Amino acid sequence: MTSALFSPIRLADLELPNRIAVAPMCQYSADDGAATDWHMTHLGMLANSGAGLVVLEATHVERHGRITHGCLGLYSDACEAALERVVNHCRRIGTAKLGIQLAHAGRKASSQRPWEGAKALEPNQDPWPTIAPSALPFGPGWHTPAAMTEDDMTRVRTAFTQSARRAVRLGFDAIELHLAHGYLLHSFVSPLSNKRNDQWGGTPDGRMRFPLDVARAVRAVVPSGTPLGARITGTDWVEGGLTADDAVALAKALKSEGLNYLDVSSANITPDSRWPSEPGFNVPIAERVRRESGIATRAVGMIANAKQAEAIVAEGKADMVAMARAFLDDPHWGWHAAQALSAEVARPLQYARTAPKLWPGAAMRG
Numbered sequence: 259m260t261s262a263l264f265s266p267i268r269l270a271d272l273e274l275p276n277r278i279a280v281a282p283m284c285q286y287s288a289d290d291g292a293a294t295d296w297h298m299t300h301l302g303m304l305a306n307s308g309a310g311l312v313v314l315e316a317t318h319v320e321r322h323g324r325i326t327h328g329c330l331g332l333y334s335d336a337c338e339a340a341l342e343r344v345v346n347h348c349r350r351i352g353t354a355k356l357g358i359q360l361a362h363a364g365r366k367a368s369s370q371r372p373w374e375g376a377k378a379l380e381p382n383q384d385p386w387p388t389i390a391p392s393a394l395p396f397g398p399g400w401h402t403p404a405a406m407t408e409d410d411m412t413r414v415r416t417a418f419t420q421s422a423r424r425a426v427r428l429g430f431d432a433i434e435l436h437l438a439h440g441y442l443l444h445s446f447v448s449p450l451s452n453k454r455n456d457q458w459g460g461t462p463d464g465r466m467r468f469p470l471d472v473a474r475a476v477r478a479v480v481p482s483g484t485p486l487g488a489r490i491t492g493t494d495w496v497e498g499g500l501t502a503d504d505a506v507a508l509a510k511a512l513k514s515e516g517l518n519y520l521d522v523s524s525a526n527i528t529p530d531s532r533w534p535s536e537p538g539f540n541v542p543i544a545e546r547v548r549r550e551s552g553i554a555t556r557a558v559g560m561i562a563n564a565k566q567a568e569a570i571v572a573e574g575k576a577d578m579v580a581m582a583r584a585f586l587d588d589p590h591w592g593w594h595a596a597q598a599l600s601a602e603v604a605r606p607l608q609y610a611r612t613a614p615k616l617w618p619g620a621a622m623r624g
């Protein structure tokens with residue numbers, strides 16, 4: 259029986275050998291936005307994980323758009339040069355295609371790294387001013403952002419296109435926009451964070467307007483053969499917040515702007531907007547988005563088991579799956595999933611002798 263998970267997929271002109279993506283994961287280890295040796299190691303490892311696509315962590319389009327002092331950016335020549343080193347390394351040593359997530363943290367910017375408390379930066383921690391659709395803090399104790407002016411929107415839109423141009427120059431195989439997890443573009447879409455009465459708020463169409471504007475501007479600078487995707491929120495998991503109906507409407511609108519695929523995540527628009535811990539908790543919404551919008555869709559969230567991932571794709575609930583923590587736990591997750599599903603996966607030549615056909619020990623691993 260052939261595996262659906264290990265069947266190829268095409269997104270624009272990009273051919274991926276399987277339906278597995280490593281989800282973007284902030285490492286909080288950059289130096290003024292520039293990738294470091296940590297990224298060489300971390301991404302070099304994941305480039306040989308068996309995933310067809312590795313998506314780089316939220317990479318911020320302006321310095322004040324970073325979540326923390328350690329977040330990755332693509333807003334300067336120094337950022338671009340540092341990332342070029344990592345990309346070239348992954349290409350030389352790895353098997354995966356590389357995607358990048360472009361982001362702006364909005365009202366969740368200027369915060370501490372998770373291991374420093376994950377709260378707003380204190381006055382003695384070099385905080386910076388934040389921006390958002392409305393002057394509403396993320397939660398108690400968070401910075402109050404400035405409501406964005408038209409000039410701010412022009413600047414941020416331009417920052418997205420400039421970072422996208424840099425990503426194209428670096429040769430990324432896919433580019434994704436971050437429209438989830440409470441960051442700037444999601445905070446425009448959600449009625450919990452966007453209370454504007456002008457053309458950038460009010461109605462659902464008004465709240466989607468700025469993210470769609472950004473998507474259109476980025477699409478215009480990304481070659482049509484390079485897939486452009488977005489991570490959207492399937493639901494805010496909060497009364498009065500976004501629901502699956504909104505996700506479907508946004509998916510249709512993003513598809514009309516020429517996006518090639520979506521990743522359906524959820525939550526984090528407010529401190530009490532948390533995702534559940536059930537297996538595959540975003541899958542039912544991803545399935546609806548896929549069915550009703552017709553765009554290639556990736557599901558993420560508590561997917562960790564090869565048979566579970568196989569069923570999601572084989573049953574048509576999503577075209578692809580993305581995994582975050584499972585790949586940190588097992589950086590060869592893709593190899594082990596291929597073994598469980600009797601499928602083939604690319605390994606670097608140096609590690610070819612770990613293939614189950616060549617190594618009886620593979621069958622002994624518990």
Ligand SMILES: Cc1cc2nc3c(=O)[nH]c(=O)nc-3n(C[C@H](O)[C@H](O)[C@H](O)COP(=O)(O)O)c2cc1C
Binds near residue numbers: 558560581
């Ligand atoms: C260490 C870590 C960093 C993360 N950073 C990002 C990020 O940069 N962008 C993003 O969209 N999601 C980020 N996430 C969320 C994951 O991409 C994923 O959606 C979430 O962990 C659920 O998937 P999982 O159950 O496979 O871990 C992060 C998750 C982890 C564990």
